[in-house]
Amino acid sequence: MWCRPLQSVLRTGLTPVTRSWKAKVRACRFAKSESVKGQSGELPTPPPASRPGCRVSAELIEHLERLALVDFRNQEGVERLHKAVEFAGQLRAVDTDGVAPMESVLEDRCLYLRTDNVVEGNCVEDLLQNSQQTVEDYFVAPPGAGMRGILLRHAEEVGFSVDGFNFSWGNISLPKLSEQDPVTPS
Amino acid sequence: MAAPMLQWARAGRCWLLGPCPRRMILLFAEPGPGRVRGQSSAAAQEPRPGAQEWAAVVGLEIHVQISSNSKLFSGSQVTFLAPPNSLVSFFDASLPGTLPVLNRRCVEAAVMTGLALNCTVNKKSLFDRKHYFYADLPAGYQITQQRRPIAINGSLTYSLGVGALWSPSATKTVRIKQIQLEQDSGKSLHDDMRSQTLIDLNRAGVGLMEVVMEPDMSCGDEAATAVKELQLILRALGTSQANMAEGQLRVDANVSVHHPGEPLGVRTEVKNLNSIRFLAKAIDYEIQRQIKELENGGKILNETRAFDEKLGCTVSMRDKEGKQDYRFMPEPNLPPLILYDTESLPMGADPQQVVNIDRIRESLPELPSVTRERLVEQYGILPEHSFALLNEDGLLEFFQNVMKETRAEPKKVIGWILSTFLGYLKQRNLAVSESPVSPSSLAELLSLLDDKVISQPAAQQVFEELWQNQGKSPGQIVQEKKLELLHQQEELEEICQAVLDQHPQEVMAVKKGNHKVVNKLIGLARRATLGRADPVKIKQILEKQLQ
Numbered sequence: 001m002w003c004r005p006l007q008s009v010l011r012t013g014l015t016p017v018t019r020s021w022k023a024k025v026r027a028c029r030f031a032k033s034e035s036v037k038g039q040s041g042e043l044p045t046p047p048p049a050s051r052p053g054c055r056v057s058a059e060l061i062e063h064l065e066r067l068a069l070v071d072f073r074n075q076e077g078v079e080r081l082h083k084a085v086e087f088a089g090q091l092r093a094v095d096t097d098g099v100a101p102m103e104s105v106l107e108d109r110c111l112y113l114r115t116d117n118v119v120e121g122n123c124v125e126d127l128l129q130n131s132q133q134t135v136e137d138y139f140v141a142p143p144g145a146g147m148r149g150i151l152l153r154h155a156e157e158v159g160f161s162v163d164g165f166n167f168s169w170g171n172i173s174l175p176k177l178s179e180q181d182p183v184t185p186s
Numbered sequence: 187m188a189a190p191m192l193q194w195a196r197a198g199r200c201w202l203l204g205p206c207p208r209r210m211i212l213l214f215a216e217p218g219p220g221r222v223r224g225q226s227s228a229a230a231q232e233p234r235p236g237a238q239e240w241a242a243v244v245g246l247e248i249h250v251q252i253s254s255n256s257k258l259f260s261g262s263q264v265t266f267l268a269p270p271n272s273l274v275s276f277f278d279a280s281l282p283g284t285l286p287v288l289n290r291r292c293v294e295a296a297v298m299t300g301l302a303l304n305c306t307v308n309k310k311s312l313f314d315r316k317h318y319f320y321a322d323l324p325a326g327y328q329i330t331q332q333r334r335p336i337a338i339n340g341s342l343t344y345s346l347g348v349g350a351l352w353s354p355s356a357t358k359t360v361r362i363k364q365i366q367l368e369q370d371s372g373k374s375l376h377d378d379m380r381s382q383t384l385i386d387l388n389r390a391g392v393g394l395m396e397v398v399m400e401p402d403m404s405c406g407d408e409a410a411t412a413v414k415e416l417q418l419i420l421r422a423l424g425t426s427q428a429n430m431a432e433g434q435l436r437v438d439a440n441v442s443v444h445h446p447g448e449p450l451g452v453r454t455e456v457k458n459l460n461s462i463r464f465l466a467k468a469i470d471y472e473i474q475r476q477i478k479e480l481e482n483g484g485k486i487l488n489e490t491r492a493f494d495e496k497l498g499c500t501v502s503m504r505d506k507e508g509k510q511d512y513r514f515m516p517e518p519n520l521p522p523l524i525l526y527d528t529e530s531l532p533m534g535a536d537p538q539q540v541v542n543i544d545r546i547r548e549s550l551p552e553l554p555s556v557t558r559e560r561l562v563e564q565y566g567i568l569p570e571h572s573f574a575l576l577n578e579d580g581l582l583e584f585f586q587n588v589m590k591e592t593r594a595e596p597k598k599v600i601g602w603i604l605s606t607f608l609g610y611l612k613q614r615n616l617a618v619s620e621s622p623v624s625p626s627s628l629a630e631l632l633s634l635l636d637d638k639v640i641s642q643p644a645a646q647q648v649f650e651e652l653w654q655n656q657g658k659s660p661g662q663i664v665q666e667k668k669l670e671l672l673h674q675q676e677e678l679e680e681i682c683q684a685v686l687d688q689h690p691q692e693v694m695a696v697k698k699g700n701h702k703v704v705n706k707l708i709g710l711a712r713r714a715t716l717g718r719a720d721p722v723k724i725k726q727i728l729e730k731q732l733q
Binding site: 063068069103104106107110111112113114115117118119120121123124127128130135136137138139140141 | 254255256260261262263269270271272273274275276277279281287288289290291292293312317319321374375377380382383384385386387511513516518519520521522523524538539541
């Protein structure tokens with residue numbers, strides 16, 4: 001009940017800029033991912049920006065699924081995504097001109113520097129307990145489908161359930177494992 | 187910055203001011219200009235009528251493993267060859283609840299390297315996460331410095347010609363775009379038999395410095411020289427052993443070609459380069475391949491290619507249907523890294539928690555370029571000799587130890603070390619540290635030679651004996667084999683006279699004007715003295731006696 005006066009204060013306190021925040025929300029865009037250094041290579045073409053109204057295009061959904069290993073699975077999932085984006089869009093109500101972004105709440109803390117001593121390691125048995133399959137103290141990652149297995153497991157950790165059949169394996173371009181490392185102990 | 191012309195497209199050469207000197211190629215022990223399979227010799231001989239010139243542009247991304255006791259963000263050990271997964275902490279295995287803690291030594295190493303490469307050290311640098319999925323990256327992201335690296339805008343100067351074409355001014359500079367701290371990934375081993383991939387995380391989390399060089403180089407030799415110079419600098423600083431064979435230094439090359447005056451062409455990335463020799467070969471091959479492709483009307487794809495050592499060519503590794511989207515984000519668990527200099531040092535700060543750039547700059551060891559100049563000044567040797575001394579690991583120390591114990595002239599010592607000593611090492615594929623001849627032995631031998639106790643050929647003999655390493659000193663060998671020079675004038679004169687008496691026909695021939703026979707007499711006299719006489723003296727005596 002005490003929040004009602006607060007709400008009215010907030011509403012009346014809206015500046016001309018923020019009154020149009022709903023319009024801003026509709027025009028929200030996804031931040032481009034930065035690609036690193038280089039000569040004129042082809043820059044990654046960002047997926048097409050969403051149209052006003054925060055409708056997310058199908059290509060963007062696919063792109064996100066590939067990158068973050070999530071499965072939106074059905075229209076309900078996509079709807080939830082839209083709502084989430086709209087909710088986050090309220091941030092644009094704040095005028096941040098001339099204010100440097102804060103990337104971490106730790107920005108005023110001193111970064112602790114550790115002395116260069118060996119204090120950890122030597123716990124192979126403990127670590128291997130976490131792996132379903134091990135071979136002579138190595139973790140096992142079966143290639144191809146097995147790689148997918150790792151990805152599936154990772155996605156599960158993150159909280160999304162992934163159905164192997166819905167998972168579009170073919171779209172992922174990952175380096176061929178056999179050519180990854182030339183310097184390997186036999 | 188105008189890229190030099192590549193006028194005649196020929197494998198293994200870069201035409202800058204003139205032909206690339208052969209000796210430079212020999213420096214990398216390259217077995218002559220490589221014949222690369224798949225290249226038509228027709229395309230390589232002459233510029234076709236109407237064909238435009240091509241300029242190649244090469245940029246390098248070099249990953250250097252920092253020489254430290256523990257890893258970048260965890261306290262597990264850094265060492266080569268250990269039982270699988272034995273050097274892995276919970277953080278390295280990215281178990282939930284673990285956090286990164288930055289290693290002070292790695293920060294100092296990066297600052298030292300940045301200062302040695304004339305970089306501006308950023309007093310505030312930030313850490314980011316670079317996301318991609320791969321079996322040897324347990325966390326699913328790599329902690330790196332993408333937004334603000336620890337050092338930017340440096341330069342590395344390397345020399346162009348060697349040998350006859352050497353001159354102190356024949357140097358080239360490549361700009362260093364940035365140096366950043368990042369984590370190494372683990373290793374994946376492919377087990378073909380059971381069709382599995384085995385993951386070893388010993389290397390995961392080791393501190394790396396990524397040195398990004400701008401595309402200022404134009405051929406394989408230039409890139410190889412630059413990398414070689416970087417290796418020497420890193421070893422002199424002690425920040426890394428920079429051993430390519432052990433994976434402590436990994437180089438990826440970005441190669442593109444274009445016509446001078448036109449914008450840069452599409453670049454390809456060449457990976458899997460295990461040695462400096464292959465680096466040069468791979469880059470040259472890739473330049474050729476791109477030129478040929480474009481001249482035949484094809485297009486260059488922006489792809490990653492691996493270098494196949496056996497075939498001597500690059501092969502496409504994967505098709506990139508669009509570049510990887512790494513979704514960079516600030517690392518939330520690490521505040522900004524603040525470095526200080528003497529001015530900005532906060533009062534009463536814990537010295538363990540503070541990295542002072544000025545202090546590090548003062549304690550920088552002597553860099554290779556400075557060492558070379560100092561050697562030339564100190565010992566009066568030629569610049570290419572000092573270059574050669576630094577090129578071989580441990581050779582400089584060997585030379586200095588020999589110089590300490592002998593009175594012989596530096597030039598003579600250098601001659602022995604660079605030709606005889608190094609020759610023996612190379613023939614048997616040994617490192618300086620494995621040499622059976624110690625600096626003191628060589629010093630003693632050279633002193634004997636200098637004092638004219640033995641002749642040059644005798645010295646060679648003694649050296650051969652020393653190499654057998656039977657524990658005898660040069661002096662002992664000389665005595666045993668009776669290699670001392672005969673100095674007594676009368677003895678020599680007697681022997682020479684005897685030779686003349688035994689060969690009256692030759693004496694007659696000389697007196698008649700045939701001087702070539704004198705050489706035969708000298709040879710006979712030398713044999714009579716069992717090689718123990720100074721050839722010059724013999725010649726003098728004979729000539730006197732023949733008059």
